[in-house]
Amino acid sequence: NYAPTSSYQQHQTTASFVSPLAANLHPYPSSSSSSSYFQTDLPPQWPPRAMAPSPSSSLLPRNFTVHQTPAYPHHHEQQMHMQLLRAAALGGPHAAPAPPIEQPAKDGYNWRKYGQKQLKDAESPRSYYKCTRDACPVKKIVERSFDGCIKEITYKGRHTHPRPPEPRRAGAEDAAAPSSAVGAHQEDELSDDEDDGEEGHDIAARVVRRGRGW
DNA sequence: GTTCTTTGACCGTGT
DNA sequence: CACACGGTCAAAGAA
Ligand SMILES: [Zn+2]
8 A cells, every 4th residue: 555655756856846736736637638536526626725835934845646545435534645745856955944844734724633643664753633624524644754844645534614715914915826837747646545445433433432531 | 711732641453 | 362553532731
């Protein structure tokens, strides 16, 4: 399942600067030969809208790969993998002061972190987020590298609500076409994860699990 | 008061 | 059975 990184690395080199999030992520490759993915029932708008959080941190990963699992046929849960890979040549000497920590990739939704785990092998800790909207089951797992770069983002579930409105900046530029010619190309890939309908127990177990400690 | 992050403990699953 | 691993809870703190 998780051996993809290597394969991506070869491609990532070609990545030209790409605005963190561009329309490239769009599931609608209009006339793309392989639109096999997304054909499932993706939310009307799954691609993160404005990822450029602020003027400060623009050293986000250049290249990214999208792994999205088609909605679970017999399950209400959907999982998509989105891998953000940064250019290999990032270890640049001068590069930039490199902010100690980067903001979590913003995708337009609001998340609350409910856990973090240091994985066994990988030295990249995973952060677990849940959509703050009430009754919205969507979860998000962010795995970063030691240097803070996002290695992989995993979305689970579908939002039961539209994307919350973006906070307006007083006297700021309009959010029409911020990124100029961002038309670089990147590879969007999706990988099927478990399609056999595992995790079914997940929901049930969760409910029962209510009364622990307290 | 609120919401969100941090953090170790806890729990389910797999070996 | 125990143990390791990954995901989640929830108390305490921070904003
Ligand atoms: Zn949501």
